[in-house]
Amino acid sequence: MKILCLLFVVCLSSCYVPSKIIPLKGTYSDGNFEEYSDKSKDEVWDNIIEFFAKSGVTIRIIDRSSGLIISGTTALTWTYEDTKGVPVKKDAYVVIQKVIDGNTKKPIRPIMVTGEWNIRIKEKDGKTLINVNLVNPSYQSSATDNVPTIFKKGAIQSTEVFERLIYEKIK
Numbered sequence: 001m002k003i004l005c006l007l008f009v010v011c012l013s014s015c016y017v018p019s020k021i022i023p024l025k026g027t028y029s030d031g032n033f034e035e036y037s038d039k040s041k042d043e044v045w046d047n048i049i050e051f052f053a054k055s056g057v058t059i060r061i062i063d064r065s066s067g068l069i070i071s072g073t074t075a076l077t078w079t080y081e082d083t084k085g086v087p088v089k090k091d092a093y094v095v096i097q098k099v100i101d102g103n104t105k106k107p108i109r110p111i112m113v114t115g116e117w118n119i120r121i122k123e124k125d126g127k128t129l130i131n132v133n134l135v136n137p138s139y140q141s142s143a144t145d146n147v148p149t150i151f152k153k154g155a156i157q158s159t160e161v162f163e164r165l166i167y168e169k170i171k
Contacts, residue, residue: 017102025085028157047170067121078113110139
């Protein structure tokens with residue numbers, strides 16, 4: 001019986017091939033998007049609130065006195081990099097590292113990538129500074145995966161597409 005169990009374990013372990021992680025190659029910002037606007041802090045604030053409302057992005061925290069807006073958990077458009085380290089989909093909000101299944105040799109595609117947008121608005125040197133950061137990025141790998149998995153450091157980067165959309169609406 002022990003030999004049969006040992007053979008079963010050896011057989012199972014020989015069938016498993018570990019996944020291969022392909023790290024991101026491209027050059028991305030440090031995740032701290034900052035731009036200045038000549039508009040007043042109040043006008044920028046109103047424009048960002050309007051942008052979120054029209055985009056369907058929920059707001060979890062809003063504090064006008066400190067200039068802080070944090071979105072609710074939001075689905076993010078995502079892409080992989082090509083072999084040169086360039087995002088495949090140019091309009092994706094984030095780029096994620098590719099994980100290749102060891103057995104099928106195909107990428108393991110998340111069914112959903114989410115995160116929150118942290119926006120800080122403040123007056124500085126007679127202008128309005130807008131700071132946008134992606135926080136708490138996570139993914140779900142299957143429909144039965146009820147708890148999202150947090151991305152490891154370096155496994156996801158903002159492409160700054162979303163941040164530039166905000167800036168275009170308020171500049």
